[in-house]
Amino acid sequence: MSVTREDVLHVARLARLRLTEAETEQLAGDMNQILGYMELLNQVDTDGVEPLEHVIDHEPGLRADVALPPLPHEEALKNAPDADADHFRVPRVIE
Amino acid sequence: MQPTDIRQTQRLISKGDHSAEAHVSRQLDLIERENPGLNAFTSVAAAQALEQAREVDLKQREGTAGRLAGAVIGIKEAIVEKGRICTSGSKMLASFESVYDSTAVERLRAEDAILIGRLNMDEFAMGSSTENSAFGITRNPADPSKVPGGSSGGSAAAVAAGLCHAALGSDTGGSVRQPASHCGVVGLKPTYGRISRYGLIAYASSFDCIGPLTQSVEDAALLLSVLAGHDPKDATSSRQPVPDYASLSETLSAGIRVGLPEEYFGEGLDPEVKNLVMQQVEVLKAAGAVPVPISLPHTPYAVATYYILATAEASSNLARFDGIRYGHRADRGKMLEELAAEKKQLQKNGGNTATVDSALIRLYKQSRTEGFGPEVKRRIMLGTYVLSAGYYDAYYGKAQRIRRLIQQDFLDAFRSCDVILSPTSPTTAFGIGEKTDDPLQMYLSDIYTISANLAGIPAMSMPAGLHPADGLPVGVQLMAPHFREDLLFAAGRELERAQQSAG
16 A cells, blocks of 8 residues: 555544645655555464553542633733733634 | 762762752753753753752751752653643744643652753654754763764653753653663663653553663662652553652562573674673672563564554544644745635636635644644654555454564463563664664654563663764663563662672
């Protein structure tokens, strides 16, 4: 299976990235090389093997349902690229 | 000569031979002199460090100083500190000022550590050479034409050059151990969940571990005793009790079985690296340990398995960087102009203007495109691809199953041995620029470190001597069963004692 230019552009759209022509070519090459290497895994018989999701088995301890002080409003907005007193500002969505 | 480790510095301070303030000001001088060439620190908190040192001196006189009084510690850019710029090596976070402390930093502060500055890294911890930072490359103190390893390259270089006693790094596929090996210091990746990840800027959450880089094994044990423990803010942090690692690991139990995995000593391993690593086996043998040949048969699949799972997790974790709440945002005026021009062009050519992005979607795309560097984009693309419709089972599902087989290899091996010993890296530090054009070769440099992250077990790299040809540091890696960091420290201290008495 080989990754085409169109595949790269499709994945870039999903990942919310814009690629130049040169980057698209480069990534198609890199992805083919790396995904090609990953074909190695097809040598391994994994029938009946459970996927490993958590490396450590531990009790899913829940914390007490007690409200803790939230991040103060002005701190939450402190790193916003664009904000007014109460909100993050974004470009108009409904035109 | 100023001592370079925590324990010796503390002994001098508590005898009254030394003040923390004088110590910190000498460290600051050293940083000023050495850092421009190394670029290990991205920012230095001189005024705050001196202020903290004066507090430590006061507490010392009052007898209320904490366990890390006098320790001068640098923090990897991925681990947040309140009130400081925390970039994770990315242009995306170039001006991001954290509004809270990570749990690890909070615990260091509570024991009176002096936090002297922030350390360079590969962008979002993606890399093995610290060449992927938006803030310049870091150089290896042993040879400035070589990389320090990565992603915690700034942490390893700073400790190796004596700019700080210890540093925090993070290890997702070897990012503490491989740079520790290349720079000649001790680097510990604890058991997954042993140290809280709260405030560690996420790369691949099922792998990410915070770990210390130190001058000595004893310092690593001391730091783990402070850093480990359950944190209600990280549901994956373990509730296992935290032992006093330093006192627990003073002696190596007689007859301890040291497993030597055949897959870690084969093709691709530099013969001189192998020789130095095997000398460490002899040292342990002389101390009563018993070497045992073992096999970890799924080792050849570790790198491929890791790069599927880690990139998948990264693509999901890094979706948060959208230019809305924090981080880099593209210039809005310029973006709107471009969109209008694209629409006009399409109208002129009779194209469908519905294919043009909405302003919000374009803002996400443009901000991410400008904020992320090439390696981060490559991993987001790979991760998005392996998770996309039609490929999920073939890649992600398959890799999760092989991850279990790799973990099972270790569980089986630990029935016939107590610790596993191997090289940390197949070669010494490579040259700057040597692997930047070949991502797969760069990924394969993590070949001996990645499996411990896949299995979630603790592992530590420590110096094994200098390579006779290039004079660069070689590291030996020790691995132990889940939550048995004490075995790593006991074996490590035995090796350290032998090195000290040898010279």
